[in-house]
Amino acid sequence: MAQISTVDALAQTAFLIQRALEQRADEHGFSLTQTRLLGVLRDREPTMNELAQLLDIDKSSASGLVDRAERRGLVQRTPSTLDRRSVLVRLTTQGRRLVDEVSARFEQDVTAMLEPLTASEHSSLTALLSRVIVAHAAAHGVDLLATAPGA
Amino acid sequence: MAQISTVDALAQTAFLIQRALEQRADEHGFSLTQTRLLGVLRDREPTMNELAQLLDIDKSSASGLVDRAERRGLVQRTPSTLDRRSVLVRLTTQGRRLVDEVSARFEQDVTAMLEPLTASEHSSLTALLSRVIVAHAAAHGVDLLATAPGA
DNA sequence: TATTGTTATACTCTATAACTATA
DNA sequence: TATAGTTATAGAGTATAACAATA
Numbered sequence: 463m464a465q466i467s468t469v470d471a472l473a474q475t476a477f478l479i480q481r482a483l484e485q486r487a488d489e490h491g492f493s494l495t496q497t498r499l500l501g502v503l504r505d506r507e508p509t510m511n512e513l514a515q516l517l518d519i520d521k522s523s524a525s526g527l528v529d530r531a532e533r534r535g536l537v538q539r540t541p542s543t544l545d546r547r548s549v550l551v552r553l554t555t556q557g558r559r560l561v562d563e564v565s566a567r568f569e570q571d572v573t574a575m576l577e578p579l580t581a582s583e584h585s586s587l588t589a590l591l592s593r594v595i596v597a598h599a600a601a602h603g604v605d606l607l608a609t610a611p612g613a
Numbered sequence: 614m615a616q617i618s619t620v621d622a623l624a625q626t627a628f629l630i631q632r633a634l635e636q637r638a639d640e641h642g643f644s645l646t647q648t649r650l651l652g653v654l655r656d657r658e659p660t661m662n663e664l665a666q667l668l669d670i671d672k673s674s675a676s677g678l679v680d681r682a683e684r685r686g687l688v689q690r691t692p693s694t695l696d697r698r699s700v701l702v703r704l705t706t707q708g709r710r711l712v713d714e715v716s717a718r719f720e721q722d723v724t725a726m727l728e729p730l731t732a733s734e735h736s737s738l739t740a741l742l743s744r745v746i747v748a749h750a751a752a753h754g755v756d757l758l759a760t761a762p763g764a
Numbered sequence: 765t766a767t768t769g770t771t772a773t774a775c776t777c778t779a780t781a782a783c784t785a786t787a
Numbered sequence: 788t789a790t791a792g793t794t795a796t797a798g799a800g801t802a803t804a805a806c807a808a809t810a
Contacts, residue, residue, distance in 0.1 A: 468735060469723045471742040472630050478749060479627035495777065510792060523778050525793060530776075547786045547791040572620045578748040583741055584619060590730060590738045591622040597729040598629060646800065661769060674801050676770060681799075698768040698809045767810070776801080787790070 482571040486564050492534075499527055500536060500553065500561035507552040509542060536560065633722040637715050643685075650678055651687060651704065651712035658703040660693060687711065 466474070480494070487497040502508075502516045514524035528551055531537040536557035542548035553561065576584055617625070631645070638648040653659075653667045665675035679702055682688040687708035693699035704712065727735055 466739070466743045466746065468727065468739040469720050471739050471746060472626070472723055473634075474746050475623070475742050476627035476630035478746070479623050480631065483624075493776070511790085519777085520779055521792065522780080522794080526777075529793095542791095545787075545791075547784095549792065569620050572623055575745055575749055576619065578744050579741065586737060587741045588617070588619040588622050590734055590741075591626050592617045593729050594726055595617065595622060595625050595629070598726055644799070662767085670800085671802055672769065673771080673803080677800075680770095693768095696768080696810075700769065765810100768808085769806100770808105771806075772804085774802085776799100778799080779797085781795085783792100783794075785791085785793105787788100 478575065479572065482575075483564075483568050486567045486571065489567070490560055490564055492536075492560075495527065496531060496536070497561070497564060499531055500557055501565075503537060503551065503553045503557070504561055507550050509548045509550060511548070513551050531557070629726065630723065633726075634715075634719050637718045637722065640718075641711055641715055643687075643711075646678065647682060647687070648712070648715060650682055651708055652716075654688060654702065654704045654708070655712055658701050660696075660699045660701060662699070664702050682708070 483497065484494050487494055498517060499513075502513070506512075506516070508516060510524055510528070511521055513528070514521040517524060517527075519527070528537055528539065532539065535554055538552055538554050540550045540552065542550050576587070579587065634648065635645050638645055649668060650664075653664070657663075657667070659667060661675055661679065662672055664679070665672040668675060668678075670678070679688055679690065683690060686705055689703055689705050691701045691703065693701050727738070730738065
């Protein structure tokens with residue numbers, strides 16, 4: 463049964479995971495990109511520039527993204543007191559509520575996907591993937607926090 | 614070291630995998646979506662309608678996608694002889710060459726990511742993910758071929 | 765009548781370039 | 788001068804609705 467190559471297995475897993483997040487976001491009426499935005503704002507209050515770097519997009523793209531999220535009442539712009547050129551972006555109460563909901567649903571989805579595994583297999587999988595991730599981060603200097611679950 | 618939850622580990626892995634494919638596609642000057650299009654056409658010559666179903670997008674979106682790929686010489690439309698309303702979509706020689714290149718590079722990337730693991734750990738990971746994927750497919754009736762690596 | 769594909773239109777997301785207001 | 792953010796513009800990708808050609 464299941465003659466799948468390692469590359470295929472990883473690619474298909476990636477597809478399933480992203481699909482799950484996409485569908486949960488869609489239930490709440492927003493896109494994967496908006497979800498990423500809310501995700502990185504969960505534990506940060508960055509300037510527009512920092513936000514663009516966190517999402518790896520141009521500052522003009524970040525500005526538009528925030529425009530649309532702001533129009534929907536999910537995030538808020540506040541002027542920086544330190545540098546009057548800067549703007550801080552943060553979640554509104556509603557934005558936080560929504561991102562928490564989506565995250566919870568997504569966690570349930572992933573947990574459900576792993577149900578075929580025993581507790582010890584579950585642990586093995588986590589350990590193996592963690593090593594791959596940590597090694598990759600070390601080799602590429604990626605900021606793990608910036609690519610967090612909700613993100 | 615590496616205190617990562619299972620959900621985080623899977624989400625981050627999905628992120629890394631997709632990122633790799635995206636970067637390889639970008640090297641050849643096309644998007645993830647175009648890569649998916651070429652990927653599903655590697656072993657198929659579907660009608661526009663079938664293509665839309667394979668990619669899970671509207672037929673009008675598929676039509677536009679094929680327009681752009683055709684303009685770049687990657688795919689070709691040919692009238693169906695069976696049903697004169699239908700159009701068959703297929704890779705050009707250049708399209709096939711490019712998708713094969715991207716796939717090969719992507720496979721190298723994924724293989725490189727797994728280098729920290731021993732051969733037996735590598736096998737364990739594949740086996741565990743395969744079970745998750747097969748169980749998920751069985752539960753949801755997903756066509757595994759339609760979500761193949763290049764796709 | 766129903767289906768296949770295209771087109772018109774609109775929205776999101778992205779980037780580049782030009783602009784403003786600070787620094 | 789340099790930087791932070793916005794805006795104008797353009798292109799990809801998506802969907803809905805209306806349409807022509809064919810079944």
